[in-house]
Amino acid sequence: MRLQRERSILLVLCLAAALLIVGCSSGTGVEKNQFEVGDKVSTYWFDFTVDQVETADFFGSYTAQDGYRLAVCHLTIKNTFDEDVPMGWADFILQWENTGGDAGSSGDVEGAYTLPQYTQDQFLDEYTLEKDSQQEGLLVFEVPDEVSRAALVFQELYADGEDASQYTEGGSYYVWMEL
Numbered sequence: 001m002r003l004q005r006e007r008s009i010l011l012v013l014c015l016a017a018a019l020l021i022v023g024c025s026s027g028t029g030v031e032k033n034q035f036e037v038g039d040k041v042s043t044y045w046f047d048f049t050v051d052q053v054e055t056a057d058f059f060g061s062y063t064a065q066d067g068y069r070l071a072v073c074h075l076t077i078k079n080t081f082d083e084d085v086p087m088g089w090a091d092f093i094l095q096w097e098n099t100g101g102d103a104g105s106s107g108d109v110e111g112a113y114t115l116p117q118y119t120q121d122q123f124l125d126e127y128t129l130e131k132d133s134q135q136e137g138l139l140v141f142e143v144p145d146e147v148s149r150a151a152l153v154f155q156e157l158y159a160d161g162e163d164a165s166q167y168t169e170g171g172s173y174y175v176w177m178e179l
Contacts, residue, residue: 035175044156044170045081046129050074051136053177059140060118070115071141071179073152075123078134085129089114094141095174096150111153114139143179151176 035041037050052074057064064070071094079085095111117125123137143150156170 033171033173035173037175037177039175041154041173041175042080043154043173045085046077046079048075048077048154050152050175050177051076053179055179059115060122062115062118062140064142067145068142069145069179071143071150071177073139073141073177074136075139076134076136077129079129079131082131084131086126087123087129088126089116091154092139093153094139094143094150095153096143096147112141112143114141148179149176150179 035050037053040047040049050073054072056070056072059070059072062070073094075092077087090113093111093113095109098108098110114123117123118140119138121138123135123139127135129135139152141150151174153172153174155172157167158170160166160168
């Protein structure tokens, strides 16, 4: 009888501790990875914010091809890592749901890399985000005219050992925007 009572007390204490942990946590225990324009996104190496998004038919010397327009994203990126971070044109992509031009294709995800640098306002194709520094710039993507909602995506990739061709995937971060 005494053993059963001690087990009951232990069970009640464990449940109380679990409720306390859940009640004090800031969320569901799942890392937030869905954001909107204006939200600060914290990755392993840096924080970034998509400050503003505009659409245009041309940017600098580049004109969007027929049936497409340009999504111009203004970003602020701040290095929060303890050393310099190499950055490049493939770090961010723009993704959207296929609007279904072909039967059965609706629901597929499509995407685009940023266009090469056409103006000084754009991020360089490759650059270094120096320790404790902050940079602002533009990323420009070409998207089909019918796309009205898209996400700027950054995914953490960690090199496995000395072999730079092998990676482990970390967190993925999606900043949703209306186009």
